[in-house]
Amino acid sequence: MGFLDTLLGRTKPVQPKLDDLFALPSAAITLQASSGFTPTGSGSVCFRSVEGKTFSDVESDVRDLLNMDAGKPGGGLPVEVTRDSYGYTWLVSSHLSDELDALVTDLHAVNSALVDNGFGPQLLCTLVAFRDERERRLALVYLYKRGTFYPFAPLSGQERDNALEIQIKNALADDLKIEQDLTRWFPVWGAPGM
């Protein structure tokens, strides 16, 4: 953000970075090899809805687009739409666990639809869920504004497995752009799609 924008108090909404999301499928292979976590096949996009009909039209168009090949081979389940208690909307896309490419394509379709309609700044994060054989839960969270990932490993209640998160961070350091500022690793308790 420029000095002038700050001085004049006209900070602009930040446009999302989309490209780094595509590093996910290859990172998932590394993750499986190094720590035994496999994708569950579900992932979600979280964005802040804008009031008014224009945005809700865009929202329902995206849903229709993703549902078009639901049920077909590789098409996954119909998307699930949830509104969380903070007012954010989560679009959950569910595929088979070996269809991470298709999942990422779905997530990207949501991103591009919002960006194309001028609502790119509303994108908050995207989340892809993993499990290991001990049924431990893990999500890789992609921060749109930073173009970075961080691991989120919720335990029961509102606790995080920080040791596991650090371990995952180190395992993926070469494959993904990991968020280095730990204060930005905010918890997404009860995120749909985990």
Next chain:
Amino acid sequence: MARTRYAPDRGLTVRMTVTMFLLGLVFVAFVAAIIGILTAVHASGAAIVLVALIFGGGSAIASLFYSDKIALSAAGARVVTPQEAPELHAVVDRLCALADMDKPRVAIAPTRMPNAFATGRNSKNSVLCVTEGLMYHSNLTPEEKEGVLAHELSHVAHKDVQVMTVASLLAIVAGLLVRFAFYSELFGGGRRSSNNNQGGIPVVLIIMAVSVVVYAVSFLLIRVLSRYRELAADRSGALLTGQPSALASALTKVSQGMSRIPNEDLRAAEPLNAFYFAPAMKLTRGGGGGGGGKSLSQLFSTHPSLEKRLEQLAKIQRELGQPTAGGLSAGPGD
């Protein structure tokens, strides 16, 4: 290409630039006048000017440096951890991620009045403080609370504490000069000035007169600037959440709540007024029905009138709701 529906408000930018330019102009004129006075007669007043500059500059730097601590202790607020206030932290986390900014510390003040403020000298040291009244005792919905927080985060992003400190430096120095000149005249300044006076007017008196004028003008300009900064924070906050009408209804509710608050609270809150979400001291009368005449109290107010703020938010709402084909907004009407 990504289109944007977030067109900057050119009118507001221009008005703010003009205000800052005028403040700078007053500053330059002030310095020139002081130097002029001091060179025209012997530098007898130099000591006073120097002392005022050092004191004024020092106090401005100190207040900037300790702004977070001063404001927190004035409000009796306490910084809370994510464990203590998980909901509040979660909202701030999300807004900061949306805005791509460093997360400020979060504090809660034990005040019944629903309000919030943000302060701190830089993004690493800023604090976002909400009152218990806003968090637990108000009838604000979660979305309206989020709007208030987004407004405060915009103040942080716009570095309003720094901007307003620099802007008020001039008024502080001018105000100190008036006082110093007055005292030096009172306590034995008469001897010195009688040596240097030209046409019977002592130097100190001239400095005092210039300072009074500068103080008055810069005071008004600072208030104008403060009102524009509030509008800018409203605007950025509404764009951040995408919910201008939630912010508008929060404003309405908080302003209404203000009138029901006992006086003790208001007096305690007054020094922080400039950084609050809504003015804790009611200087504006709110009436007038949008008619032309600006009242005097409006001129001195740190915050724009509720009508003005709601009007701007309604405009943002229209801009956000424009159909995609329309693309960019047609620009501000005025």
